Amino acid sequence: MKFEIIGSGGCVALPKPLCNCKVCQEAREKGRPYSRYGCSLFLHDINLLIDTPEDIVHAINDSSIQNIDAVMFSHLDPDHTLGFRVFEDLRLSWLKVSEGKECNNPIDVIAMPHVMEDLNAIQSSYGSFLDYYENAQNLIKRHKISDYQKIEEIKISFIRVERTTIFVFEAEDKKLIYAPCDVKPFPDEEIFVGADVMIIGNTIIGEELKDGYKLSEDNFLREELFSMSEVLSLKEKFEIKRVIVTHIEEAWGKSYDDYVNLEEQYDGVQFAYDGMEILI
Ligand SMILES: [Zn+2]
Ligand SMILES: [Zn+2]
Numbered sequence: 001m002k003f004e005i006i007g008s009g010g011c012v013a014l015p016k017p018l019c020n021c022k023v024c025q026e027a028r029e030k031g032r033p034y035s036r037y038g039c040s041l042f043l044h045d046i047n048l049l050i051d052t053p054e055d056i057v058h059a060i061n062d063s064s065i066q067n068i069d070a071v072m073f074s075h076l077d078p079d080h081t082l083g084f085r086v087f088e089d090l091r092l093s094w095l096k097v098s099e100g101k102e103c104n105n106p107i108d109v110i111a112m113p114h115v116m117e118d119l120n121a122i123q124s125s126y127g128s129f130l131d132y133y134e135n136a137q138n139l140i141k142r143h144k145i146s147d148y149q150k151i152e153e154i155k156i157s158f159i160r161v162e163r164t165t166i167f168v169f170e171a172e173d174k175k176l177i178y179a180p181c182d183v184k185p186f187p188d189e190e191i192f193v194g195a196d197v198m199i200i201g202n203t204i205i206g207e208e209l210k211d212g213y214k215l216s217e218d219n220f221l222r223e224e225l226f227s228m229s230e231v232l233s234l235k236e237k238f239e240i241k242r243v244i245v246t247h248i249e250e251a252w253g254k255s256y257d258d259y260v261n262l263e264e265q266y267d268g269v270q271f272a273y274d275g276m277e278i279l280i
Contacts (some may be wrong), residue, residue: 001154001171002044002279003199006059008272009036009250010201011079013055021210023255032062033273034256038079039180039201043169046151050167050178056083063275066171070108070151071140074180075164076118084119084129106134106141112158112165113144161187167170168192173280177240180247184226187237192238194279199272201247203231205262210253228266235268246272 014036015024015144027035038053049070068090074176091103111119120128133139148157166179168191177198203226208214215221235243247270259271
């Protein structure tokens with residue numbers, strides 16, 4: 001399987017608009033891998049995109065993606081969904097519409113039932129956006145999956161964590177876990193054991209954050225996000241060979257070079273960057 005990190009960023013863009021911190025200035029000057037689009041992943045074997053942050057149009061243009069056949073959603077949060085108007089960029093042709101022709105190759109939109117319910121609820125006074133894309137424009141076709149889905153030779157399992165989802169991709173004897181956001185507490189499931197790669201988000205990286213900020217012991221972010229030592233415990237517990245930390249926040253105050261240096265401290269842990277390829 002060939003995966004590509006389309007966006008390794010967190011909830012806040014990097015460079016953060018109008019921010020003049022060193023990390024944002026460098027990202028603005030040098031671009032990738034110093035800049036980070038919102039969090040998303042692509043599986044080339046089956047042209048599958050996972051999540052659509054607001055900047056996904058630009059992220060796709062800067063990636064090596066050639067075609068998109070399906071889009072899967074992990075959860076409702078805006079930093080993973082509010083770019084879904086990309087369905088129009090990808091499939092809408094106003095010239096064909098002007099001749100009365102509709103889209104004839106809708107994108108498969110795949111999510112767990114609770115996530116689809118949340119996505120369907122994103123609406124204006126005209127109604128649900130996804131209803132419009134499917135029923136009025138035929139740009140998408142929705143599929144609710146509760147347990148697993150096979151696409152060609154790849155099995156994708158869906159593990160629910162409250163309002164969100166962890167995905168496990170399996171092909172032949174290879175396995176990759178994608179747990180981008182809001183997956184704490186991490187469920188205790190047999191399927192995670194022995195994975196070749198786990199890509200995990202929502203991790204606080206380092207004790208010293210942007211502008212020297214130090215989290216107090218009772219800061220609520222410690223409840224919501226994993227510390228690096230918790231990530232290492234998951235790696236050990238599930239005997240995962242390689243961990244890639246994604247969903248990297250601007251607020252952690254670190255540049256691409258800092259993450260490269262940090263990798264030396266951890267065995268089998270890497271930090272994602274936009275354009276990173278993962279071949280297993
Ligand atoms: Zn900044
Ligand atoms: Zn997120």
